[in-house]
Amino acid sequence: MTKSHKGWKQYEGGVAKTYCELRDRHENPGRQLLRKFVDSLMPDWRYRGYAREGHSLLDVGCGDGLDLVFYHKEHKSLDAHGLWVYGIEPCRTMAKLAERRLQSERMRNTVFEGSWDDFSQVREEKRGFDVVTACFSLHHATDLVAAFRNVYSCLHRGGHFAFVVPALAPTVDQRVVNASLFGGELTVRYPVRTVQAWYEAIDRSVSERCVWKSVDEMESPPGKWKWVHHTTFSMSGDENGEKDGWFVVLKKLRW
Ligand SMILES: C[S@@+](CC[C@H](N)C(=O)[O-])C[C@H]1O[C@@H](n2cnc3c(N)ncnc32)[C@H](O)[C@@H]1O
Numbered sequence: 139m140t141k142s143h144k145g146w147k148q149y150e151g152g153v154a155k156t157y158c159e160l161r162d163r164h165e166n167p168g169r170q171l172l173r174k175f176v177d178s179l180m181p182d183w184r185y186r187g188y189a190r191e192g193h194s195l196l197d198v199g200c201g202d203g204l205d206l207v208f209y210h211k212e213h214k215s216l217d218a219h220g221l222w223v224y225g226i227e228p229c230r231t232m233a234k235l236a237e238r239r240l241q242s243e244r245m246r247n248t249v250f251e252g253s254w255d256d257f258s259q260v261r262e263e264k265r266g267f268d269v270v271t272a273c274f275s276l277h278h279a280t281d282l283v284a285a286f287r288n289v290y291s292c293l294h295r296g297g298h299f300a301f302v303v304p305a306l307a308p309t310v311d312q313r314v315v316n317a318s319l320f321g322g323e324l325t326v327r328y329p330v331r332t333v334q335a336w337y338e339a340i341d342r343s344v345s346e347r348c349v350w351k352s353v354d355e356m357e358s359p360p361g362k363w364k365w366v367h368h369t370t371f372s373m374s375g376d377e378n379g380e381k382d383g384w385f386v387v388l389k390k391l392r393w
Pocket of ligand 1: 199202226232279
C-alpha cells in the first residue's frame with residue numbers, strides 16, 4: 139500500500155508555494171527543537187576543531203531550503219570552512235525554490251535530487267556528514283528501514299540524526315491518511331505507522347548490512363544507533379495542548 143505513496147508529488151506545482159507561505163505564517167516548535175539541537179553541537183565541533191574540510195549537515199526533504207540557509211548563516215563562524223550544508227529534495231518545484239533561495243544568498247547549490255530511498259547523488263559526492271536533519275519529511279518515507287540505513291551510512295561515526303515527524307498513533311494499523319495542516323488550510327497524505335513500526339525500523343536499519351560506507355568508514359562493521367533524546371511536543375506551542383509532534387535524536391555508534 140505505502141509503496142505507491144510518493145509523498146513529494148503532492149507538493150509539485152502551486153502546492154509548494156502554498157505550503158511555504160502557510161509555513162512562514164505558523165510557528166513550528168519542531169523546527170525550533172531541530173535548530174536548537176544543531177546549535178548545541180557547535181561548542182563540541184569548535185572544541186575538537188578537527189574539520190579538515192569543515193563540518194557538514196544534510197537536510198533530507200529540505201523543501202525550499204529555508205533551514206539550509208538558516209544553518210549556513212547561523213554557523214558561518216564555525217571554523218575557517220564554516221558549516222557545509224546540503225539538501226535532498228525529490229519534489230522538483232521545491233528543489234527549484236531551494237536553488238533560487240541559495241542563489242539569492244550567494245550560496246552554492248548543494249541540493250541533490252533524491253529521496254529517503256535514494257541517496258545515490260549524495261553517495262557520488264563521497265561526503266560523510268556530521269549531522270542529518272529532517273523537518274517533517276521522514277513520515278513520507280515508503281521504506282523506513284531503507285531511510286534509516288541510508289542516513290546511517292552517510293553519517294560520520296559519532297554523527298547525529300535529528301528529525302521531527304507528526305506524532306505517532308500508538309496502536310493504529312499502518313495506513314495512508316489525509317492529514318490537515320495549518321488549521322485545515324492544506325491537506326497532505328502520508329502513511330501513519332505505529333510506534334512499534336518506527337522502533338523496529340530503527341533497529342533493523344543497523345542489524346542488516348549497510349549498503350555503502352561513508353568516507354571515514356571504509357570497512358564499517360555492523361553499527362548501532364544510540365537513542366540520545368526523544369520527546370513529543372505540541373504544534374500549537376501550548377504546553378498542555380495535544381502532543382502532535384515527535385522529536386528524535388539518534389547517534390551513530392559502533393558495536
Ligand atoms: C512538510 S514539507 C517540509 C519541507 C521542509 N523540510 C520544511 O520544513 O519546510 C515535506 C517535504 O518532504 C518532501 N518529501 C516527501 N516525500 C519525500 C521522500 N520520500 N523523500 C524525501 N523527501 C520527501 C516533500 O517534497 C517536502 O519538501
